Amino acid sequence: MKVDYLIVGAGFTGATLAERLAAAGKRVLVVDRRDHIGGNAYDEMDPHGVLVHRYGPHIFHTNSKKVFDYLSRFTEWRPYYHRVRAVVEGKEVPLPFSLATLRALFSPRLADRLEEKLIARFGYGARVPILRLREEEDPDLRFLADYVYKNVFEGYTLKQWGLRPEELSPSVTARVPVLVSHDTRYFQDAYQAMPKEGYTALFRRMLAHPNIKLLLQADWKEVEGEVKFARLVFTGPIDEFFGYLHGPLPYRSLRFRMELHPGPWAQEVGTVNYPNEHPYTRVTEFKHLTGQDYLPHSTLCYEYPEAYEPGRNEPYYPVPREENEERYRLYLEEAKKLKGVYFAGRLGDYRYYNMDQAVARALKLFEEIVHE
Amino acid sequence: MKVDYLIVGAGFTGATLAERLAAAGKRVLVVDRRDHIGGNAYDEMDPHGVLVHRYGPHIFHTNSKKVFDYLSRFTEWRPYYHRVRAVVEGKEVPLPFSLATLRALFSPRLADRLEEKLIARFGYGARVPILRLREEEDPDLRFLADYVYKNVFEGYTLKQWGLRPEELSPSVTARVPVLVSHDTRYFQDAYQAMPKEGYTALFRRMLAHPNIKLLLQADWKEVEGEVKFARLVFTGPIDEFFGYLHGPLPYRSLRFRMELHPGPWAQEVGTVNYPNEHPYTRVTEFKHLTGQDYLPHSTLCYEYPEAYEPGRNEPYYPVPREENEERYRLYLEEAKKLKGVYFAGRLGDYRYYNMDQAVARALKLFEEIVHE
Ligand SMILES: Cc1cc2nc3c(=O)[nH]c(=O)nc-3n(C[C@H](O)[C@H](O)[C@H](O)COP(=O)(O)OP(=O)(O)OC[C@H]3O[C@@H](n4cnc5c(N)ncnc54)[C@H](O)[C@@H]3O)c2cc1C
Ligand SMILES: Cc1cc2nc3c(=O)[nH]c(=O)nc-3n(C[C@H](O)[C@H](O)[C@H](O)COP(=O)(O)OP(=O)(O)OC[C@H]3O[C@@H](n4cnc5c(N)ncnc54)[C@H](O)[C@@H]3O)c2cc1C
Numbered sequence: 001m002k003v004d005y006l007i008v009g010a011g012f013t014g015a016t017l018a019e020r021l022a023a024a025g026k027r028v029l030v031v032d033r034r035d036h037i038g039g040n041a042y043d044e045m046d047p048h049g050v051l052v053h054r055y056g057p058h059i060f061h062t063n064s065k066k067v068f069d070y071l072s073r074f075t076e077w078r079p080y081y082h083r084v085r086a087v088v089e090g091k092e093v094p095l096p097f098s099l100a101t102l103r104a105l106f107s108p109r110l111a112d113r114l115e116e117k118l119i120a121r122f123g124y125g126a127r128v129p130i131l132r133l134r135e136e137e138d139p140d141l142r143f144l145a146d147y148v149y150k151n152v153f154e155g156y157t158l159k160q161w162g163l164r165p166e167e168l169s170p171s172v173t174a175r176v177p178v179l180v181s182h183d184t185r186y187f188q189d190a191y192q193a194m195p196k197e198g199y200t201a202l203f204r205r206m207l208a209h210p211n212i213k214l215l216l217q218a219d220w221k222e223v224e225g226e227v228k229f230a231r232l233v234f235t236g237p238i239d240e241f242f243g244y245l246h247g248p249l250p251y252r253s254l255r256f257r258m259e260l261h262p263g264p265w266a267q268e269v270g271t272v273n274y275p276n277e278h279p280y281t282r283v284t285e286f287k288h289l290t291g292q293d294y295l296p297h298s299t300l301c302y303e304y305p306e307a308y309e310p311g312r313n314e315p316y317y318p319v320p321r322e323e324n325e326e327r328y329r330l331y332l333e334e335a336k337k338l339k340g341v342y343f344a345g346r347l348g349d350y351r352y353y354n355m356d357q358a359v360a361r362a363l364k365l366f367e368e369i370v371h372e
Numbered sequence: 373m374k375v376d377y378l379i380v381g382a383g384f385t386g387a388t389l390a391e392r393l394a395a396a397g398k399r400v401l402v403v404d405r406r407d408h409i410g411g412n413a414y415d416e417m418d419p420h421g422v423l424v425h426r427y428g429p430h431i432f433h434t435n436s437k438k439v440f441d442y443l444s445r446f447t448e449w450r451p452y453y454h455r456v457r458a459v460v461e462g463k464e465v466p467l468p469f470s471l472a473t474l475r476a477l478f479s480p481r482l483a484d485r486l487e488e489k490l491i492a493r494f495g496y497g498a499r500v501p502i503l504r505l506r507e508e509e510d511p512d513l514r515f516l517a518d519y520v521y522k523n524v525f526e527g528y529t530l531k532q533w534g535l536r537p538e539e540l541s542p543s544v545t546a547r548v549p550v551l552v553s554h555d556t557r558y559f560q561d562a563y564q565a566m567p568k569e570g571y572t573a574l575f576r577r578m579l580a581h582p583n584i585k586l587l588l589q590a591d592w593k594e595v596e597g598e599v600k601f602a603r604l605v606f607t608g609p610i611d612e613f614f615g616y617l618h619g620p621l622p623y624r625s626l627r628f629r630m631e632l633h634p635g636p637w638a639q640e641v642g643t644v645n646y647p648n649e650h651p652y653t654r655v656t657e658f659k660h661l662t663g664q665d666y667l668p669h670s671t672l673c674y675e676y677p678e679a680y681e682p683g684r685n686e687p688y689y690p691v692p693r694e695e696n697e698e699r700y701r702l703y704l705e706e707a708k709k710l711k712g713v714y715f716a717g718r719l720g721d722y723r724y725y726n727m728d729q730a731v732a733r734a735l736k737l738f739e740e741i742v743h744e
């Protein structure tokens with residue numbers, strides 16, 4: 001086969017590039033080793049008619065009007081604010097840790113005092129990374145920092161990464177803030193919504209272009225040299241592409257356990273986190289996300305973090321440590337030596353992207369390469 | 373790309389051959405111009421969580437233990453007896469036209485008499501094609517034959533085919549019998565069941581073999597000459613393959629209209645036929661087929677027969693007329709001139725196959741070609 005662009009990976013990165021390039025008149029072949037499109041955002045109906053996310057719950061949120069408008073061409077949206085609670089000292093309290101969480105955990109007097117101090121120090125609406133809060137002098141704020149660190153942050157981080165918080169780069173730990181407001185939404189982005197008929201339907205529409213062909217159940221290694229292409233976009237793992245030349249880039253993996261709940265609802269909110277108990281980090285009830293409130297039963301997803309073992313499970317999260325970043329840069333050097341080969345996406349860039357960031361990155365790359 | 377077998381079409385014929393050949397160690401590429409596997413048996417969840425058949429209701433039934441055992445490797449089953457009713461003179465009566473239908477339409481006296489005569493003449497359990505019944509001497513049986521012909525058969529056939537019954541070959545008309553029994557099941561086959569998680573899930577498991585790759589949204593014409601293969605199995609339209617050399621083979625097409633029914637059930641049985649009223653031939657309520665009785669709403673499928681126009685709609689039913697059969701034989705002669713190219717399936721053989729027949733045909737073809 002001969003195409004203008006061979007794109008490896010049918011997730012948000014690959015699909016966005018395929019759609020843009022096809023619309024620009026290029027002939028595109030998208031290859032994925034899985035038997036479906038959508039990458040990790042793939043959703044499907046389970047045997048009980050619940051729309052589930054096979055690779056863990058995906059909630060769409062973005063501040064980018066550009067990304068939101070772009071995706072709106074391929075889906076209608078269902079408004080949805082994700083809410084998360086954490087079980088702390090036996091109580092279910094709102095996350096991110098906010099002024100509402102203070103009230104749920106502490107005496108009114110202590111909560112009042114902490115609230116005043118937080119607002120005075122950081123301003124209403126601030127997001128204070130927990131490691132930053134720990135540096136405060138004020139004994140009340142130090143107490144709070146230690147409390148959150150011990151009860152919400154430390155256990156979760158250990159479970160999620162198998163590493164202590166200090167062993168991770170601050171880019172991750174900054175993602176766990178104390179929120180100085182009463183907002184109990186998990187995200188504060190300007191656009192928060194779920195694709196009305198799900199992600200897979202969105203991907204189908206993105207890829208439904210006569211210039212796009214889809215080759216599934218096929219690994220890049222199997223088609224390399226067999227398909228002729230002018231350019232290559234690779235959204236798989238960059239270290240795999242180069243035959244692990246500089247050693248493997250570490251990833252964290254997850255095991256998902258889906259469980260049928262016989263009643264209409266199991267949880268009051270989409271996700272409940274367990275920073276301290278259980279081997280799983282969190283439980284998500286998909287119906288909150290999908291709005292299928294007509295179903296008399298429900299499906300829950302338990303997430304068990306585990307080590308990544310190539311071939312046995314999937315590489316989900318690049319492990320954000322300085323040494324890994326350095327190794328990645330060696331691969332980046334290799335990439336620069338190649339002509340007409342582009343790396344992108346969570347695995348290609350070895351970087352944690354939310355879905356909107358993956359799309360933004362792909363749109364930007366498209367602008368760079370389309371006129372080459 | 374280089375493969376041992378290129379298989380055009382991912383329906384029951386193509387999937388069965390792909391599975392068998394892959395298991396025999398061949399490298400297989402399955403190509404389909406649609407964006408999904410499963411051919412006309414493809415099912416999917418609609419926006420309301422109802423499992424629907426995009427290309428019309430498909431009920432599995434077979435007398436072949438071999439076919440049933442083979443498919444059982446890829447699915448569990450949900451026992452299901454399809455029941456059909458026809459609206460005749462304003463009443464919903466059981467189909468096929470049986471002894472139960474007599475009772476639903478006629479006075480007990482007339483029904484008794486007809487029942488006795490049918491059993492005496494044909495034996496209990498017989499299936500008498502309606503055109504055969506019309507040849508009877510007995511005035512009661514002639515009355516019955518005319519009644520069924522006028523009220524059940526004629527209008528339906530006209531709508532379905534746009535042709536009078538006499539214009540069709542007897543192979544079709546024989547499929548509309550009078551059933552001399554009280555059995556109100558639509559089929560009398562030994563095996564009647566629906567794949568527990570649907571047809572698409574079954575196809576996924578059939579095709580989930582490392583030797584199989586899937587190329588979707590790609591027409592044979594686009595890959596011809598671009599993919600190297602030792603042998604070709606073509607399950608698309610044979611006339612299209614030969615560039616309509618001997619003129620197009622006629623097909624009948626259908627338009628499906630899906631409609632949400634707000635209540636839990638709309639019909640008492642899976643399908644209701646309308647031989648005389650409405651532009652549609654029948655209405656199917658999928659929940660009867662899929663067993664999703666937990667849903668508070670339901671989805672109905674209305675079938676509107678229409679002329680086949682290549683590019684605008686799909687070729688569903690080969691039109692069973694002698695002249696078409698003759699034209700098909702001209703194509704068969706062309707096919708015989710080719711080496712390593714095999715035609716099969718409803719479109720490749722230009723023959724009405726039920727799903728089980730398509731599988732049986734594919735299993736047989738596999739035996740013929742695997743040792744070549
Ligand atoms: C558990 C979890 C929860 C998440 N939750 C959210 C959320 O709530 N909100 C949010 O915005 N983001 C979330 N994300 C992030 C989101 O999944 C990513 O932003 C998105 O998947 C990135 O898309 P991508 O195309 O770069 O990568 P992917 O979706 O991983 O797609 C890459 C594709 O490439 C294929 N591939 C790889 N190597 C090869 C090869 N050699 N040959 C052929 N194919 C190959 C893979 O099979 C895969 O389909 C979550 C991620 C995870 C893991
Ligand atoms: C409305 C309807 C109802 C039916 N109900 C029943 C039922 O209740 N029970 C039953 O047993 N059977 C039923 N059938 C029959 C059943 O659909 C067939 O037996 C079955 O689909 C045959 O499988 P196949 O693989 O031969 O053909 P198909 O399922 O038609 O598959 C052929 C595939 O080839 C692809 N293709 C064709 N040409 C090309 C090309 N040039 N390039 C690439 N791809 C191509 C098509 O896109 C298609 O996916 C029904 C059929 C219809 C139309």
